[in-house]
Amino acid sequence: MHPxxxxxxxxxxxxxxxxxxxxxxxxxxGCGNIVTFAQFLFIAVEGFLFEADLGRKPPAIPxxxxxxxxxxxxxxxxxxxxxxxxNIAMPLxxxxxxxxxxxxxxxxIIILKKRYSIFKYTSIALVSVGIFICTFMSAKQVTSESSxxxxxxxxxxxxxxxxxxxxxxxLLMSARMGxxxxxxxxxxxxxxxxxLFYNHALPLPGFIFLASDIYDHAVLFNKSGTSEMTxxxxxxxxxxxxxxxxVQMSLRERTLLPLLCSPVLLDSKKMKT
Numbered sequence: 001m002h003p004x005x006x007x008x009x010x011x012x013x014x015x016x017x018x019x020x021x022x023x024x025x026x027x028x029x030g031c032g033n034i035v036t037f038a039q040f041l042f043i044a045v046e047g048f049l050f051e052a053d054l055g056r057k058p059p060a061i062p063x064x065x066x067x068x069x070x071x072x073x074x075x076x077x078x079x080x081x082x083x084x085x086x087n088i089a090m091p092l093x094x095x096x097x098x099x100x101x102x103x104x105x106x107x108x109i110i111i112l113k114k115r116y117s118i119f120k121y122t123s124i125a126l127v128s129v130g131i132f133i134c135t136f137m138s139a140k141q142v143t144s145e146s147s148x149x150x151x152x153x154x155x156x157x158x159x160x161x162x163x164x165x166x167x168x169x170x171l172l173m174s175a176r177m178g179x180x181x182x183x184x185x186x187x188x189x190x191x192x193x194x195x196l197f198y199n200h201a202l203p204l205p206g207f208i209f210l211a212s213d214i215y216d217h218a219v220l221f222n223k224s225g226t227s228e229m230t231x232x233x234x235x236x237x238x239x240x241x242x243x244x245x246x247v248q249m250s251l252r253e254r255t256l257l258p259l260l261c262s263p264v265l266l267d268s269k270k271m272k273t
Contacts, residue, residue, distance in 0.1 A: 021035065021090070022090045025084050025090065028217055028220050028221065029084075029085065030084075030085050030213070030217070031217045031220075031221075032078075032080075032081025032082050032083075032084050032085065033078070033081065033082070033207075033210045033213045033214050033217070034213070034214045034217040034218060034221070035081060036077050036078060036081050037207050037210070037214050039077075039200075040077075040200045040201075040203060040204060040207070041200075041204065043196060043197070043200040044197065044200045044201035044204060046197075047193070047196060047197025047198075047200065047201060048197065048201065051193050051194060051196075051197045052194075052197055059191075059194060059198065060188055060189065060191045060194060061184055061188045061191060061194065061195070063198075063202075065184055066195070066198040066199070066202060067202065068180065069177060069180060069181060069184070069195070069198075069199060070198065070199055070202040070203050071203075072173055072174075072176065072177040072180070073177055073199045073203065074203035074206055075170075075173055076170045076173050076174045076177065077203075078210075079166050079167075079169060079170040079173075080093075080097070080166075080167070080170045082166065083163045083166040083167050083170070086159050086160070086162050086163030086166060087156055087159040087160040087163055088160065088163035088164070088167065089138065091134075092134060092135065092138045093167070095130070095131055095134045095135075096131060096134070096135065096164070096167045096171070097167065097170075097171065098127060098130075098131060099127070099128070099131050099171050100171055100174055100175060101123075101124055101127055102124055102127065102128055102131075103171045103172050103174070103175035104175045104178055104179075105120070105124055106175075107172070107175045107176060107179055108179065111176075111179055112179060112182075135164065138160070139157070139160065181195065
C-alpha cells in the first residue's frame with residue numbers, strides 16, 4: 001500500500017469517526033463505553049478470522065508482552081472515552097489528544113535517550129502553545145456558562161478539571177505504550193496486524209465490569225430511529241513502514257478537518273475554544 005493512500009484512509013476514517021462520535025455523544029451522553037466495546041469487538045473478530053486464522057496461528061510476540069500492552073491500551077481507550085462524560089467538549093478532546101506528540105517526545109528523551117532536530121522541537125513548541133490556548137479558553141467558557149450559580153459553576157469547573165486530568169493520564173499512558181511497543185518491535189520484529197488483534201481481543205473480558213452501562217446504552221441505541229457506526233483508522237498508518245514521527249504528525253494533521261467540520265455540520269454550541 002502506498003503511504004499516500006494510507007494517509008488518505010487515516011484522514012477519511014478519523015474525520016468520519018469524530019463526526020459520528022459527536023453525534024452519538026449528543027444523542028446518548030455517556031455512550032463512550034459501548035462505543036469502545038463495539039470497536040474492540042469488531043477488530044477482535046476481524047483479527048481472529050483473518051490474522052489469527054481462527055486461532056491456529058501462534059503469536060510471534062509472547063502473550064505475556066501483549067498482556068502488558070493490552071492493560072495500557074484498554075486503560076487509555078476507556079479513560080479517553082469516559083472523559084467525554086466529564087464536561088469535556090469534543091473539540092477540546094480532539095485538540096488535547098494532539099498532545100501525544102509532546103508526551104511521546106518527552107518520554108522518548110527520558111526513557112529511550114533520543115535526541116531530535118531543532119525543527120521537531122519547534123514543531124512541538126507550536127503544538128504545545130495551541131493546546132494551552134485551547135485549554136485556557138475552554139476553562140473560561142466552562143466558568144462563564146455556569147456563572148448563574150456559584151455552586152454550579154464550581155462543580156462544573158471541578159468536573160472539567162477531572163476531565164483534563166483524565167486526558168493527561170491517558171496521554172502519558174498512550175506515549176508509554178508506544179515506547180513499549182517500539183521496543184517489542186525491535187526485539188521480535190514488526191507484527192502490527194498481530195498486535196492490533198491481541199490489543200483488542202485480550203481486553204474483551206475487562207468489559208464485564210462495564211456490562212451494566214453497556215447494556216443500558218444498547219437498549220437506548222435500539223430505541224433510536226437511526227444508528228451510527230464509528231470507525232477506527234489510526235492504526236492503518238502504523239501497519240505500514242512509516243516512521244514514528246511521520247505517523248504522529250499525520251494523526252495530528254487529521255485533527256484539523258473534523259475540528260473545522262464540527263461547528264459547520266453539527267452547529268456545535270459545546271465548543272469551548
